[in-house]
């Protein structure tokens with residue numbers, strides 16, 4: 001009876017997943033999911049990632065034996081974009097967010113794990129522009145990091161969007177003055193985004209002349225590390241109650 005007060009609480013990653021999906025639900029997004037064991041079509045081909053892309057290398061991705069099966073542990077939640085579009089191409093427009101676990105075959109350190117969580121977003125409709133993308137991300141990041149949060153978009157390359165952007169927020173710790181968290185720049189990179197590439201829509205049989213959209217993805221672990229001031233990603237998966245009980 002002595003421990004009756006110890007009811008437990010949600011893991012910090014679950015807290016951030018719950019909080020982020022709630023923000024997007026308020027904007028009309030629905031939560032979708034898909035398999036963690038994927039095939040190369042849904043993880044790579046349909047996302048405009050060609051055969052010679054380094055992400056396809058054994059060094060970067062956990063391929064499952066027999067290799068001829070072309071099965072792998074998904075490297076991003078973007079594979080669910082493809083599955084959801086295949087199933088709903090006659091039910092457009094769609095707005096989804098996809099929280100889930102992803103896998104990378106790489107050495108672990110304080111900022112890298114072989115498994116971590118992402119949240120992905122996808123909006124397909126007629127006449128979707130970068131302004132819609134920016135407005136949506138601004139709403140999301142202001143709700144997560146405070147109403148005085150500024151965002152900026154920088155051009156970047158991701159195979160499945162065109163144009164593509166890295167999205168930064170103004171540093172919530174130093175308010176832009178420069179500190180260790182933002183590496184003295186006043187800005188912190190939080191996610192990747194862009195307008196859905198026409199080849200992605202074509203791969204699932206959607207006419208890119210009629211439909212457009214935006215997509216974005218970010219690492220839940222990274223959001224949680226910044227939110228709670230955690231300096232080592234491996235703590236999330238350690239099972240150490242001395243760590244978990246702090247949040």
Ligand SMILES: [Zn+2]
Pocket residue numbers: 171172173174175176177178179180181182183184186187
């Ligand atoms: Zn700072």
